[in-house]
Amino acid sequence: MTLSGERFSSRVGSSLIYENETNEGVADKYLYRTAITRLDVPQSDAVKLHDLIDAWHAGCAIATDYAWGRTTSRRAIQSATYDTIREETGLKSEHAILVCHRVAEALSSLEERRTQGQRVSKPSFRSPTVAYDGRTMTLFEDWQVSLTTLESRAHCDLVLPADSDGFQYRYLADDAWSLTESTLTYRDERFYLHLGFRRLRPEPETPEHETVLGVDLGIEQLAVTSTGRFFSGREFTHEQREAIERQRELQLTGTRSAYRTIGQVRARSQRYGRDYLHRVANGIIEEAMTHDCSAIAFEDLTGIRSRLPNATVVHRWAFRTLLTFVQYRAKTRGLVVETIDPHYTSQRCSRTDCGHTDSDNRLSRDEFRCQSCGYELNADYNAAKNIAIKYVRRGHTSSRRTGVSQCALASGTLSLDGYTDRSVTD
Incomplete structure (x- = not known):
């Protein structure tokens, strides 16, 4: 299997091999899929990953503060903020670059919406997620991953289905699919890895009718x-109304604990809505x-x-x-x-x-x-x-x-x- 994506480097040995990709505008050539997999994370490594998430948020804030209203260019954002991100957050070089890319993508999306007449506001990055690519993540053939942190790497096992027909194996075991940029996320007191895959898009067939x-x-x-x-x-509307009413009640309470709970309720409601x-x-x-x-x-x-x-x-x-x-x-x-x-x-x-x-x-x-x-x-x-x-x-x-x-x-x-x-x- 291969892993490909922007600024990805080659790795050899017992790990899987990663491809280089430097050309932009190739997305249309590929189909993309995501396989969500829970991670078995040792406690010592869990602390490292939580610290990394905090540093990622700080890095995104630095890049956003500079770029908002000024530029959506990856190169410009990276050139202006890379050193500051490294110094103030402790992020490794590759993650500092990924921060700049992620912020540029978010701002480009907002700019597109703004040009369509929609109202936009300065983005904030508070979701407990971190992007990984071929330089920051290594996936081994025994389904263990090595993840870059602020310190030494974290080593975690993928929690895969016992059944070989499980969803993740469709991509992990199929050489047609290459691993690309992935995302680490923390929810419900567990870490998950959203493994990104891609393969060449098949030529469309033109049926007679x-x-x-x-x-x-x-x-x-x-x-x-x-x-x-x-x-x-009906179910969707009911659940969303319940969540909005719950947030209103918590806002009236006004305590610090209530505001933390508001964030949890909002996140849970968004997860439900997207799943539905x-x-x-x-x-x-x-x-x-x-x-x-x-x-x-x-x-x-x-x-x-x-x-x-x-x-x-x-x-x-x-x-x-x-x-x-x-x-x-x-x-x-x-x-x-x-x-x-x-x-x-x-x-x-x-x-x-x-x-x-x-x-x-x-x-x-x-x-x-x-x-x-x-x-x-x-x-x-x-x-x-x-x-x-x-x-x-x-x-x-x-x-x-x-x-x-x-x-x-x-x-x-x-x-x-x-x-x-x-x-x-x-």
Whole structure:
């Protein structure tokens, strides 16, 4: 197995071999995966890793204070802050460089959001995590890792499943996957290593008749597909509201202990939310693969606040995060994920021999009945079908030829070139 990433050096002997990578812009050539593995950490090494996390936070603060409002360049940040980070935090050379890179990535992401009109604020790095690469981590063939700290290296065993079919072995035991930049994190009084892997992206196949899966986003139903699969948002909304209410109660208490607990509640809520959205994203990908889709169409999230006035900040975060998760997974399966203009998708009749558009068609949050043809179905399902149909039509009529010629529905597929819509019985 190999480990590759920026500024990675070669290692030989009993350890696994690491590749060098210096070219930027190669990310599109690769597929990326992460395998989370618990570490068996001796107590003496645990102290070293906790000290390293504290020093990492201090280093990120130094780099951020310099770069905020000034630059997002890795080279500029490293040149200006490297010596100060080394002197004030005790971080080794490689970790000081990784700090500069991590801060540059965060600021670049914020700058992109700012240019899109979103409000941004100066980032703070408080999560108990540290980045590792080929110079700071060595993975041996007996599944032990050697990790750089502020002092001597920490030596820990990976806690892997007894079953050789365990998730981590898909990447550890497959030479097609190379180990890349990884992340150490501490949660629930245990250390975990988020092992990063990559492999060359396979050439996409172009099927003769490509199919699109439409996805509508909402509050009661977090996501609904054009194939009629519903992902409820009730549990997600309930958990997030409970967490927000708990934080408000703690803020009123005002004690130091309460503020520490607020951080724990917020972190737990974020972990739950991301886990829930990961499961929904997996379900959407599964639905696309089951129906032999080559593309997934979401509604454009621009202006989602006006279209869904009842959506909270948490819901809007959930929609953006879910889209990101689906895009990430879709790449590894050769699926295209795009967004389309959602205007009138909730008011338009999805029967292709009708298409009547009227605000009165949507009787309630859940009910849709066409005032022209009488077609009745769930309102979110109707919108999901319209999103898929709109994506197909866009490919037919614009210069952006998508190659998609049909929509995936609960009843089968729908072609816009003379197909009889069986979905009227859905």
